[in-house]
Structures are given as structure tokens and as C-alpha cells.
Amino acid sequence: MAGTALRRRLTWQIATVSTVTVETASVRTLTLDVPDWPGHQAGQHLDIRLTDEDGYMAERSYSIASAPGEPVAITVERLDDGEVSPYLTDELRAGDDLELRGPIGGYFVWEPEDGGPLLLLAGGSGIVPLRSILRHRERTGSTVPVRLLYSSRTLSDVIYRAEFDQPASGVEVIHTLTRSQPPGWSGYARRVDTALLTEVAWPAAAMPLAYACGPTSFVEAVSQALVQSGYPPERVKTERFGATGGT
Amino acid sequence: MEAVDGNAIGGLLQEVFGTEMTGAASVCGSCGAARQVAELAVYLRAPGTVVRCRSCESVLMVFVKVHDMTCVDLLGLAALG
Numbered sequence: 294m295a296g297t298a299l300r301r302r303l304t305w306q307i308a309t310v311s312t313v314t315v316e317t318a319s320v321r322t323l324t325l326d327v328p329d330w331p332g333h334q335a336g337q338h339l340d341i342r343l344t345d346e347d348g349y350m351a352e353r354s355y356s357i358a359s360a361p362g363e364p365v366a367i368t369v370e371r372l373d374d375g376e377v378s379p380y381l382t383d384e385l386r387a388g389d390d391l392e393l394r395g396p397i398g399g400y401f402v403w404e405p406e407d408g409g410p411l412l413l414l415a416g417g418s419g420i421v422p423l424r425s426i427l428r429h430r431e432r433t434g435s436t437v438p439v440r441l442l443y444s445s446r447t448l449s450d451v452i453y454r455a456e457f458d459q460p461a462s463g464v465e466v467i468h469t470l471t472r473s474q475p476p477g478w479s480g481y482a483r484r485v486d487t488a489l490l491t492e493v494a495w496p497a498a499a500m501p502l503a504y505a506c507g508p509t510s511f512v513e514a515v516s517q518a519l520v521q522s523g524y525p526p527e528r529v530k531t532e533r534f535g536a537t538g539g540t
Numbered sequence: 541m542e543a544v545d546g547n548a549i550g551g552l553l554q555e556v557f558g559t560e561m562t563g564a565a566s567v568c569g570s571c572g573a574a575r576q577v578a579e580l581a582v583y584l585r586a587p588g589t590v591v592r593c594r595s596c597e598s599v600l601m602v603f604v605k606v607h608d609m610t611c612v613d614l615l616g617l618a619a620l621g
Contacts (some may be wrong), residue, residue: 303554340551354548397550400562400578509542531579533545 303394304344310389311364316452319371321420322358325391327365333357335429336402336422336504339367339395343377353377356421356506356532358481359429361375368452370418378479401504401532405430409437409502410495414485414515416444418505420452422532423506431461439464442493443483444511446472449500485511487518497523507535543581550592552603553577556612567619570598577620 300390306329314322333339342352353376359366371382385391404413404428411430413423420443432435441460445451447470457466469481469489481489503524505515512533519529546553546562553561562578572594580600583590588604593616600616614620 305553334595338547338550352551354551394551397554397560398547398562398578399550399560400576401547509544532546532547533543534548535542535544535584 303397305392305394307390308365308393310385310387310391311383316368317450318369318538319450320452321371321387322368323381323391324359324365324366325366325393327393330365331396332470333361333365333396334362334402334404335425335502336432337396337398337425338422339365339393339397341367341377341381342392342394343380344392351376357425358421360425360432362432363428366449368421368424401506401530403429403504405433405435405437405503407502409439410499410520411437411439412494412501412503413439413441414444414503414505414507415441416485416511417446417450417473418452419507419511419532420535421506423504424453424456426504427461432466436463440495441466442469442485442490442495443467444469444471444507446470448475448478451503485515485518487521490515490518491522494519494522494524500528502528504530504532506532507534509535541583541585543583543592544580545582546576546580546591548582549591549603550578550585552589552610554608556603561621564621565619566600566617568593568596568598568600569616570619571596572618 308325308327310323311326312324329441338354340354344350355367358368369378372378413422460466471484475481505512512531516529516531520526550562564577566577567574570606581592581594591601598616602613
């Protein structure tokens with residue numbers, strides 16, 4: 294089945310926005326009605342294409358936020374100088390059309406049989422594919438233990454906060470807030486460094502599987518620290534989305 | 541300009557090669573470093589899309605789109621797939 298899906302020709306199609314959910318001041322989740330969607334894996338992407346009246350096209354890749362079997366959703370952070378994201382976060386309304394193709398990718402994906410324990414490391418909107426993995430774990434009844442380390446600038450920048458306040462059984466969510474912290478904050482309050490990872494990460498001897506997603510600098514720092522602490526490089530999956538901030 | 545990685549061009553690669561490529565193996569033609577395509581350094585806003593080795597920074601792949609055609613240069617690779 295997977296082979297059939299992989300060989301399927303990737304074609305652009307028109308989806309319809311079914312709902313827009315406000316996640317934070319700059320982040321929206323768009324739930325999409327995609328007529329010809331073959332199903333996706335947790336961690337995969339889709340490409341969005343916008344065309345202006347002159348025919349100029351801009352394409353961007355977005356991680357899928359929903360689990361396999363759920364309606365397709367993407368979570369988009371507004372980049373002030375972006376060509377695509379301000380349209381997605383500010384202009385699109387339920388009922389609007391959107392051109393996309395997908396699902397895409399076979400590297401940064403997780404299936405229950407891949408096992409764990411899982412170490413999920415998110416910088417800012419790097420949480421999106423990891424949220425798909427967490428929902429997939431819960432929906433499939435997987436009992437793989439999970440630690441999620443999620444770095445945000447402030448508490449109000451935390452995406453899916455209500456979901457992570459009540460994590461599923463076997464899931465530990467550890468926040469770090471790098472820019473400012475609310476009064477009484479007892480969690481971490483700095484960028485992820487080796488000392489913080491040593492406290493939070495599963496020991497290498499537990500043969501954990503790590504997924505790190507976020508700005509390039511965040512992913513470089515955490516993946517190097519994990520490999521230095523004994524994680525085999527092939528057990529550290531990485532996805533970098535550039536210097537968009539958010540950690 | 542900061543590099544992203546091969547995950548970001550999964551769609552482009554699937555368009556060019558007709559199959560999922562981010563999990564494919566690659567070998568740098570200059571230094572011999574072996575990595576999955578998802579782990580390679582990708583520059584999206586060069587003139588075209590430029591993929592570099594994460595070890596020695598050699599150019600491995602270049603994709604340039606002209607209208608509906610994509611020009612592909614794979615000369616920096618020793619092996620792919």
C-alpha cells in the first residue's frame with residue numbers, strides 16, 4: 294500500500310478551507326477539504342501554491358498538523374516579510390479555495406511500529422509535524438512513551454497549548470520559554486542547551502528515537518547535542534525550516 | 541541566507557524523479573559523505589534551488605524552473621537512490 298502511495302503522481306489540486314482556528318496571535322490552523330486526498334503519514338508535508346493576477350506563483354511547503362485519518366490541516370505562522378504566510382493567516386476564510394499538492398516526504402515520519410521511546414523536540418512552529426505524530430500515537434492506541442520538549446518565546450506563543458496542558462497517557466510535555474516567563478513560572482526559561490537536554494532526554498541506552506523540528510539553528514544545536522550524548526545519528530531525524538524565529 | 545534541509549524540497553524532488561526522494565541515500569561526489577536527501581543543506585532562494593553537502597558544502601544538485609520546465613544538474617553527486 295505504501296508503495297502505491299509513493300508512486301502516485303503528485304498533482305496540484307484545489308482544496309477548500311473548512312475552518313480557520315486561531316492558535317496564537319500570529320498562528321492559524323487551516324482545516325482543509327481536499328477532494329482527492331490519498332491519506333498521509335504523521336510528519337508529512339504538503340505544498341501550497343499561490344498565483345497572483347499576473348501569473349506569478351509562490352510555493353511553500355507546510356507540515357501537516359492532523360493525524361492520518363483526520364481531516365487535512367496545516368498550522369501556519371505568519372512571517373511579516375513572507376510572500377505566502379500572511380495570505381494564509383490573514384486573508385483566507387472558511388469556504389475559500391487553496392491550491393495544494395501532497396502528501397510529500399518519507400523521512401520525517403513516524404508509524405507506531407517504529408517504536409520508541411520517542412523524544413520530540415520542537416522550536417516554535419516546529420511543533421506542527423510533532424503534533425501530528427502525537428495525535429497518530431493516541432489514535433492508534435500506541436503506548437510508546439514520549440517526551441516532548443517544546444521551546445517557545447513566551448507562553449502566549451505556545452501553539453496547541455490546551456492540547457498539551459492535558460497530554461495523553463504516557464506523554465510528558467516539557468516547556469521552555471526563552472524570551473519571557475509569566476509570574477510563578479516553574480519550567481525552563483532558556484534556550485535548549487546540552488545541560489537542559491541531559492535533564493530531559495531519554496538516556497541513549499534506552500534506544501530512543503528522536504525527531505527535531507524548528508528553525509535551523511535550533512535543530513543544529515539539539516541534534517548535535519544528542520549525537521554527542523550517544524544517540525546514533527540515524528535515530529535523530531531532523532527538519533529545518535530556516536531562520537524564521539519562534540523559539 | 542540560512543539553509544533549510546531536503547525535507548523542504550520533497551515536492552520538487554517527487555515532481556522531478558517521480559517518487560519520494562527525501563528518504564533516498566545520497567553520496568557527495570567531492571568528499572564521499574553519505575546522507576539521506578532529507579539531511580542535505582538546501583538553499584531555496586538562490587537563483588534556483590541549490591542542494592549542498594552538509595560536510596564539505598560542495599554543490600550536489602541544482603534545480604532551475606523556467607516556465608513549466610525544470611532544469612536539473614546532478615553533477616555533484618556520486619550516487620543517489
